[in-house]
Amino acid sequence: MLEQLHFMILGIVLFCVGLYALLSKRNVIKILMGIEIMTIAINIVFVSLGKNIANETFLEFAQIFPLISIAIGAAVMAVGLAIVINNYRHAKSVDSDEMATLKR
Amino acid sequence: MMSLVIIYVFMILAILAAVFAIECRRLMFSVIGLIAMNAFIWILLLLYNATLLAWIQLIVYGGGFTALFVVVVALTEKQRDELFDWKRSVIALVIIAIIVGFAIWAVISSSGYLPFGTFEIIESIELLWSERVMDLILQAIVFFATSIAIGTLFISHKKKVKKEAEA
Numbered sequence: 680m681l682e683q684l685h686f687m688i689l690g691i692v693l694f695c696v697g698l699y700a701l702l703s704k705r706n707v708i709k710i711l712m713g714i715e716i717m718t719i720a721i722n723i724v725f726v727s728l729g730k731n732i733a734n735e736t737f738l739e740f741a742q743i744f745p746l747i748s749i750a751i752g753a754a755v756m757a758v759g760l761a762i763v764i765n766n767y768r769h770a771k772s773v774d775s776d777e778m779a780t781l782k783r
Numbered sequence: 784m785m786s787l788v789i790i791y792v793f794m795i796l797a798i799l800a801a802v803f804a805i806e807c808r809r810l811m812f813s814v815i816g817l818i819a820m821n822a823f824i825w826i827l828l829l830l831y832n833a834t835l836l837a838w839i840q841l842i843v844y845g846g847g848f849t850a851l852f853v854v855v856v857a858l859t860e861k862q863r864d865e866l867f868d869w870k871r872s873v874i875a876l877v878i879i880a881i882i883v884g885f886a887i888w889a890v891i892s893s894s895g896y897l898p899f900g901t902f903e904i905i906e907s908i909e910l911l912w913s914e915r916v917m918d919l920i921l922q923a924i925v926f927f928a929t930s931i932a933i934g935t936l937f938i939s940h941k942k943k944v945k946k947e948a949e950a
Contacts, residue, residue, distance in 0.1 A: 684890065684891070685790060685791075685794065686827075686831065687890050688887060688890065689794050689797065689798070689827070691883060691886045691887060691890065692798050692883070693797070693798065693801055694886075695879045695882060695883050695886075696798065696801045696802055696805060697801075698875075698878075698879055698882070699805065699875050699876070699879050700805045702871070702874070702875035702878060702879070703868065703871045703872045703874075703875035703876075704805070705868070705871075706810075708810055708813075708852070708855060708856065708859070709805060709810075709813065711852075712804055712805065712813060712817060712852070713805065715817070715844065715848060716801050716804070716805075716817075716820070719820075719821075719824060719840070719844065722836070722840070723824070723828075726828065726831065726833050726836060727831075729833075730831070741833075742833055742835050742836040745836050745840075746835075746836065746839060749839060749840065749843050749844070753843060753847065753848070756848055756851065757851065760851050760852070760854075760855045763855055763859070764855060764858055764859070767858065767859045773859050
């Protein structure tokens with residue numbers, strides 16, 4: 680069945696896909712998508728570590744931290760997208776190089 | 784055996800959907816890729832018996848964030864994604880290859896070790912110090928790299944302001 684190691688490797692690969700978006704893309708919407716993927720990856724790693732291999736039970740408590748992370752991630756994403764829309768109204772662009780200073 | 788094959792298929796599909804979401808040039812299709820990725824991860828979490836998290840993840844990420852992204856993409860509709868930037872992508876891929884290699888090595892080399900049964904803080908710190916020294920070192924590296932990055936940001940911003948003033 681689904682083992683801890685599979686889930687952890689899935690988490691690592693997804694984290695790296697998100698990191699690739701952060702490092703290589705200039706579109707701010709894509710960067711925010713990368714941040715979302717990274718958050719999901721971290722949640723997956725947390726859940727995978729919550730499984731107790733010794734007696735094959737799943738620790739319900741292990742789902743609480745990812746829940747907090749999801750709530751905070753929702754707030755972060757809402758603020759980020761609001762900044763994107765405001766900057767687009769201001770500078771007519773969603774390029775991250777254009778909004779380096781956030782003023783003008 | 785059969786179930787393991789299904790799990791591998793869903794894992795690969797989730798990763799491919801994430802790559803599609805990042806690499807697709809039309810932003811609306813990127814959002815569809817995100818929805819697909821969330822659906823595959825929902826299935827995987829259900830297979831892992833994390834029912835509560837699976838449903839909340841589907842509702843919040845698959846539903847709420849997607850709606851937000853659709854609204855933002857619709858409001859910035861004329862903006863297409865930029866052309867493929869080779870230089871940036873190659874540098875990013877090199878950095879990520881190093882991180883992936885190191886992370887997978889660390890996971891596989893420590894998979895036989897299970898830290899459970901620690902209830903007190905001092906016990907956990909002793910465990911960290913004796914069994915997971917590499918974690919501490921990596922945390923220190925990440926901390927210093929972040930502080931250096933923030934410092935360089937400020938320095939380059941100051942230089943830019945100086946140049947503008949001179950011009």
